[in-house]
Amino acid sequence: MIFLYIFLLIDLIISQYEPNWESLDSRPLPSWYDESKFGIFMHWGVYSVPAYQSEWLWYHWKDITYFDFGKSFTAKNFNPTNFASIVKSSGAKYFVFTSKHHEGFTMWPSKTSFGWNSFDIGPKRDIVKELKEAMENENITFGLYFSLMDWFHPLFLEDLKLNTTFFVDQISYPQLLEITNNYKPKIIWSDGEWSKDDEYWKSKEFLAYLYNESPIKDDVIVNDRWGAGDIGHHGGFMTYSDNYDPGFLIKKKWENCMTLDKKSWGYRRDIDSKDVHTIEEIIDSFVRTISCGGNFLLNIGPDSNGRISPIFEERLRNLGKWVHTNEEAIFNTTPWIYQNDSSDHSIWYTLKKLPSPRMMYFRNQNVNTIFAFILQIPNNMILHLKSFNVKNIKSLQISILGFPKFNPKIFKKSSTNGIFVDIHSLNCNFLIKSRGKIVVKIKF
Numbered sequence: 001m002i003f004l005y006i007f008l009l010i011d012l013i014i015s016q017y018e019p020n021w022e023s024l025d026s027r028p029l030p031s032w033y034d035e036s037k038f039g040i041f042m043h044w045g046v047y048s049v050p051a052y053q054s055e056w057l058w059y060h061w062k063d064i065t066y067f068d069f070g071k072s073f074t075a076k077n078f079n080p081t082n083f084a085s086i087v088k089s090s091g092a093k094y095f096v097f098t099s100k101h102h103e104g105f106t107m108w109p110s111k112t113s114f115g116w117n118s119f120d121i122g123p124k125r126d127i128v129k130e131l132k133e134a135m136e137n138e139n140i141t142f143g144l145y146f147s148l149m150d151w152f153h154p155l156f157l158e159d160l161k162l163n164t165t166f167f168v169d170q171i172s173y174p175q176l177l178e179i180t181n182n183y184k185p186k187i188i189w190s191d192g193e194w195s196k197d198d199e200y201w202k203s204k205e206f207l208a209y210l211y212n213e214s215p216i217k218d219d220v221i222v223n224d225r226w227g228a229g230d231i232g233h234h235g236g237f238m239t240y241s242d243n244y245d246p247g248f249l250i251k252k253k254w255e256n257c258m259t260l261d262k263k264s265w266g267y268r269r270d271i272d273s274k275d276v277h278t279i280e281e282i283i284d285s286f287v288r289t290i291s292c293g294g295n296f297l298l299n300i301g302p303d304s305n306g307r308i309s310p311i312f313e314e315r316l317r318n319l320g321k322w323v324h325t326n327e328e329a330i331f332n333t334t335p336w337i338y339q340n341d342s343s344d345h346s347i348w349y350t351l352k353k354l355p356s357p358r359m360m361y362f363r364n365q366n367v368n369t370i371f372a373f374i375l376q377i378p379n380n381m382i383l384h385l386k387s388f389n390v391k392n393i394k395s396l397q398i399s400i401l402g403f404p405k406f407n408p409k410i411f412k413k414s415s416t417n418g419i420f421v422d423i424h425s426l427n428c429n430f431l432i433k434s435r436g437k438i439v440v441k442i443k444f
Helices: 001-014 031-036 068-072 080-089 128-137 154-162 166-183 205-212 279-290 310-325 428-433
Strands: 038-042 094-100 143-148 187-191 256-261 292-298 347-352 368-376 382-383 397-400 409-413 416-422 437-443
Touching: 031 143, 038 068, 068 382, 080 128, 080 310, 094 128, 094 154, 094 166, 094 187, 128 143, 128 166, 143 166, 154 166, 166 187, 166 205, 279 292, 279 310, 292 310, 368 382, 382 437
Parallel strands: 038 094, 038 292, 094 143, 143 187, 256 292
Antiparallel strands: 347 368, 368 437, 382 416, 397 437, 409 416
């Protein structure tokens, strides 16, 4: 018994993270996040009532009584089950919701936001709770976005002038504890950090609590927006900037958060179809992201009544069909040694994850599976995969995901590196359904 006690004590000591970046950054990322690859982001709040320009309305349009919009934020058509169904249809594995944006309106009944939350006015519902339950019923991992700042909160403005910490002590830090303990999100996606450093926000203190003592300490993951200068350097996964799409392998785990509406993260009344990314653009960004080791977080913004625009729903459902067809190349994969090998960046790769060493004994250790995402079909219907310099092409097993009848014709040219794959046997209906974005599976 005493040995068990000593073992548990040692384990407890080892697992304690200190409130400094060297210690906090040493925490391994929970494996579920990299395995998930794809999530849906949702910006929804009072800013969806005026629906003018973007969710930054309050900051740009100061000659109005913004608080009046809170009463009009009724969410009368909000159906969390429907939201979850649409998210599920996209093929996403996780969901991140704006529990509070920069306007300070909390989408849960916060004790620190009396009269300015979704339970006291407007919907008079705990939106966070309802969405969490609906998403988890669909086996979608639930996460929360949280803005550290409130644009015009008197305490925050006073802190900016006097270099005090009243806002953090009385508002933002208690709110972080509320969402952590009441809703247990697996992701805490911080934002609004840029005006103050992480000492002011007490970010390191919070993360040490999150990793050591919170009810989600083993599974939770956070981003990198915890104070001015921290982005791209400290935290769990890196975001670097919105719509970050580097096109090359990043050593640290990262995420590309991209919004369907090119001009806004929140709902806009004057949105035009040309302002919405096409399904082809979405797939291209998705593929580049996972090939370079990132996760893809795609954003939508419902209107004030709680309705997801038909054009957003159409994009998500069509994306889901493509994801379902090619899920073998997306999930349970990792970046290959080559991310792309085409001059026009139309071919990208992933590598099927190998089983654990314990399982390697039960399979052929020499078999690798590479997936080549073809984002643009050549006019001559012949693919050139430059990175495959194999001597014996007969050893290759090549197929097309979603098209089992594919009869590959593979050949090499003595003057050129790589292999060539003739895809004339693909029919037009398949190419149309796949949006001209196909995946070649190569086993060797």
